[in-house]
Amino acid sequence: MNDGDEGAGQEPRPKRADARRNEETLLNAAATVFLTSGVEAPVRDIAAEAGVGMGTIYRHFPTRADLIIAVYRHQVERLAESGPALLETSATPHAALGEWIDLFVDFLVTKHGLAGVLQSDNAGFETLHAYFLDRLVPVCTQLLDAAAESGEIRSDLQAYELMRGVGNLCIGADSDSLYDARRLVELLVAGLRQPR
Amino acid sequence: MNDGDEGAGQEPRPKRADARRNEETLLNAAATVFLTSGVEAPVRDIAAEAGVGMGTIYRHFPTRADLIIAVYRHQVERLAESGPALLETSATPHAALGEWIDLFVDFLVTKHGLAGVLQSDNAGFETLHAYFLDRLVPVCTQLLDAAAESGEIRSDLQAYELMRGVGNLCIGADSDSLYDARRLVELLVAGLRQPR
DNA sequence: TGGGCAAGCGGAGCCTCGCTCCGGAAACGA
DNA sequence: TCGTTTCCGGAGCGAGGCTCCGCTTGCCCA
Incomplete structure (x- = not known):
């Protein structure tokens, strides 16, 4: 607001x-x-x-965080808005969650070093951290809750933890290299599935 | 040798x-x-x-990497040696893998900032990166192969990727905070299970 | 149109940190 | 004891973050 x-x-x-x-x-x-x-x-x-x-x-x-936020604000907003939209158009809530996380990963991977800076505990980046959290955690929570309610996934994980995990996995994944963050994130999301 | x-x-x-x-x-x-x-x-x-x-x-x-290696060499060696041992004593290869990864996570989480530095692409840390890889990837490969052979997990993930993912997840997890790296790593390992 | 003045600008300069380099001290062998 | 060789210490340089203050400039009003 x-x-x-x-x-x-x-x-x-x-x-x-x-x-x-x-x-x-x-x-x-x-x-x-x-x-x-x-x-x-x-x-x-x-x-x-x-x-x-x-x-x-x-x-x-x-602070540098303010500059970064200003530069990427549009994209973050779009990402935030796409959450509810995906919930409408996707087959299941879990699918929506997966697709949304894909978008998040794409965003992080294409911004050279952003993921690293996001998790960095250096003073001066709390603003950045806070902005991303404020903007995206609620969206993720909504998707997570929907998927949990439909019984597709376990319900004992907070959106914050999931997003931070995903963010962490994206560190150093600059579309090159032997490290494919998307794969790992997929695995993580797969691990969320209810082990029924 | x-x-x-x-x-x-x-x-x-x-x-x-x-x-x-x-x-x-x-x-x-x-x-x-x-x-x-x-x-x-x-x-x-x-x-x-x-x-x-x-x-x-x-x-x-x-380089700083040399110093870090020297300080933690003993613990890394012990970690490397524990791999084959766990394979002997654990119920299944997948359990052994899980336990070994737990040890790895413990090691990273208790070393303030080590995980971050390990993944950092700053020049000067290649040595550190290389040492960890040389020492631990073979061990992890062995565990991974054993678990894959027993049909417990999918076999399309390299040990390098797994370890890097685990390392990434440990960044910023300093035993405090709302972020429990262990949980996330568990999820990741769970995602490895064969989706039979 | 021109004058007054606050908003805005720029970069010199200070600080911290990584890393080097060399004059001097200390250990060791004879 | 003396010469040689190894080793030590910290001054100093470059890079980067951030501040501070004298100068410039857009804006408003007469």
Whole structure:
């Protein structure tokens, strides 16, 4: 509720034009740099790519987490919205859960290093962690509950744990390499099935 | 074979007394610091704890990976040896696999941050990665093969992938928190069962 | 249109951390 | 005791995160 994107309470101030322009520029630059150098790229690089000073980055996005959130917000929102939709269109709730998790894995795997940073216990990423949790755990809970109710899976696992497990499995899975995170996640989800 | 611990080929030189003493001191200091600050603790801290200069650390252990390996070598060896033993004493190969993986998880979870560093793609940790792989993957393969032969589990998963998955699941699981890596690993192993 | 001023900008600079390098100290053999 | 060789310590460099403050610029009002 209150996803105040630009109007929190009473309009504080209209924000200057150059500031808005810079924010836009920064978002694009960050997206570019994240793509090539990963989400842990040096702040200086992002500033350089955007052609602004570092102060500007820190003013708009006090922590790296804020920047990452801003860059990927759209995709996360779409992921969150797809949960209920899948529940409608899929054959069974368990299938819906599986497909949704697939989308989640796709998202993480294509964002170089995001999974790692998400689980990192380094200070400064709690915001990021919290955002993902706030946005996605409820969706996952809904899918999980539906599947549990239909008796397809065991019901003793929290959505938080499942998502964190999936996130962990995606660490270091950059579409190359001998490590296929999707396989492992499949196994994990398979392990959820009721052992009837 | 040739686990040359101190005699590689022809004895090169007897090594000075103070050097040996320092190595011992460093190992203890590192163990202590790893325990309190995790395996990514600043090198300076370890040097301080040991009461030596940083040069001394780097001379004995050129990379952090070397130091970590030295500190945990004993435990890893014991883990490796326990594989065949479990195969003897356990009810079924799949049970043996499960128990061995439990030991692996215990090891990772009690070493603050080790799992994270193991999967990290930062340069400098390949040695560590390689050591764990060399030492443990064959053991895991043996257990996996035995379980596959007995028809208990699917046979399309490499030991490497399994271990990496387990390692990933252990990231950030520091015995506290709402995240119980053991549970997730159990699920993963359960997912391995033949879906007959 | 022009003047005043807060919002905004940029990057020098400080801090931490990894790692190197070399002058000096200490051990060992004769 | 002395020479040689090994070993030690920490100053110092580069990289990266983050801050701070003097300068610039958009905006509003007369």
